[in-house]
Amino acid sequence: MTDVERAIADAYRREWAFVLAATVRVTHDLDLAEELVQEAFVSALDGWRRTGVPARPGAWLTTIARRKATDHFRRQEAFRSRIPLLVEPDVTEMDDLDALVAGETIPDDRLRLIFTCCHPVLPREAQIALTLRLVCGVGTGDIARAFLVPEATMAARITRAKKKISAAGVPYRVPAASELPDRLDAVLTVIHLLFTTGHTAPSGDALVRDDLVDRALGLARLLRELMPDERQVWGLLALLLVTDARRATRTDADGRILLLEEQDRTRWDRAAIAEGHQLVLDAMRAGRPGKFVLQAAIASLHAQAPSYAETDWAQVVVLYDELLKVWPSPVVSLNRAIAVSMVDGPETALGELEVLEDDGRLDGYHYLPAAKADLLRRLGRTAEAATAYRAALDLADNDAERAFLAGRLDEATAA
Structure with a gap:
């Protein structure tokens, strides 16, 4: 090149x-x-x-x-x-x-475009997909992976969404205050998915895409300037800050993934953690928390713990229970099951994962078989763990994650 x-x-x-x-x-x-x-x-x-x-x-x-x-x-x-x-x-x-x-024109323009794409005339998934593609520059294939659909299906959705915006004459502007409730959650979701796509890239050879992470953080701060009294905006910014605080420790010098328990906590960005934690406290004190505030509270508990073993796992499970009330997502259930394994043991958590497998909504989501493999490994059921690691490896597209799963598969096979 x-x-x-x-x-x-x-x-x-x-x-x-x-x-x-x-x-x-x-x-x-x-x-x-x-x-x-x-x-x-x-x-x-x-x-x-x-x-x-x-x-x-x-x-x-x-x-x-x-x-x-x-x-x-x-x-x-x-x-x-x-x-x-x-x-x-x-x-x-x-x-x-x-x-x-x-x-300030360009940042305002960028938010105008986000709010245009997140217009309620479009279905929610189309709003988010169109914004990720146009405003955030995320590839159609990576968006398709996030929604667990084929790339051709996602490309067709994005094309239909653009045509519908044009046909409906959707204005290019930041909506009036009365219109914000219909769009804010979609805008927050877009920024969160943008961050997630950068935090753990769905494909490619690097675990993290710094450009997408930095863009999401910039948009979250910009949105807070536009809507300083919205607690969900505080929650989103807190979630991104606290999660990104670990960026430098998530891989070793060779690009190998380091799990949370392996990371050097002295290298975490304590200023970002403190800023995020304060946003969480302010949001929790101001009233009933929404899904981004609750996710930020969970991330903050992990960041505040002196070590992985000293994490308040019982409180994490409580927060996941609250999160499921406002956001009954199978991905939330999966993350809750992992926390349950730290409180009640891997056998109990394994039963919850089997319910998610039967549900079918996470078919194609490689973190489900990966989590199952880890629970089976902890139970000493290495042959079953190897089968689950193979399933996860078949679904993963990121090279760093594939290398990690392949290493775990080798360990399970050799045991």
């Missing part, structure tokens, strides 16, 4: 959401904006080879995409007697665009 190709790949990861949001502000059409931004990246391949990589790649790409939008609408004038005023004054001077990129 050449230097220019690397720079374009990096710009795609870091700048896509900013450039798309600025372009949608001109086009008011998601499909057209996405097409124009893609064309801008193609133009960069040739332009940067001739003139070098610009100091501000996002500004360069935004200028090109907006100019292409202007050209598009000028061409339409040849076929129409009158068109809506869609095009803002074109930004042609890089100095003018610097102010746009450095100022």
